[in-house]
Amino acid sequence: MTFLQARDTISGQSAKAYAIINGQVEEMFYAKKFEAKVKKNKKEIKTLGKLGTQNKANGFTGTGTMTIYYVTSAFRELMLNYTKNGIDSYFDVQVVNNDPSSSIGDQTTVVKNVNLDELTIASFDVESEALEEEVSFTFDDWDMPTHFVKPTLG
Template sequence: MSFLYAKDTISGQSARAYATINGSVELMFYAKKFEAKVKKNKKEIKTLGKRGTQNKANGFSGTGSMTIYYTTSLFRKMMLEYTKNGVDVYFDVQVTNEDPSSSIGQQVTTVKNINLDEITIAAFDVESEAMEEEVTFTFDDWDMPTEFSAPTLG
């Protein structure tokens, strides 16, 4: 029976993330967690000859969130520009997952046209050793130019 070597699991600390905002590339060193999900939009279809309701995909929606250390004003500035001037900002984030001890190589995913939903504009917590904030977003496109290779099985 084959098994996955523990060394082929990917350490989250080995990831790299870059945001491209208005043509500038920013290393997202302040990010603690990033997650983008795609959900299919489906339409229920009823047909003659089948009692059950079938489903047909007719698009998708992209949502996500990131937990960041409370060390950057970047996202607050973007939201301030929208709330004061109506100028909304869309940006891309490229995530590279690569663990040097793993045999599966790297996966590069680009989440495109990210648009912020909600951000924290001010916060404090006297009991926090390292303040964090949650940033939620939507997106409408993504690519995966590089994918993991199959692991070496034991």
């Protein structure tokens, strides 16, 4: 019987993330959690001879959230430029998952044309030891230049 070896699971702390904003690469050392999801858009299709409604994919919607420590003004500067000047910003985020103790290698995902939805512009909490903020976003494209290989099974 084969099984997944525990050492091949990926540690969340082993990731690296980079924001590419206006051609400048910024290491997202302040990120605590990042999650980007793709959801297929589907149309319901009814046809003769079939009582059930069928579905056909016709595009996708990209959404995501990131939890970051409240230690960077980079995203607030983008939102400030939009609220003051009407200039919206789009940027890419590259996430590299690589746990050196795993046999599956690394996976690099590039989330493209990230556009912020909502952002905390000021914050304090006298009971917090480390301020955090939740940032929601949309995106319209993505790539996966490198991907995991199959694990060595036990």
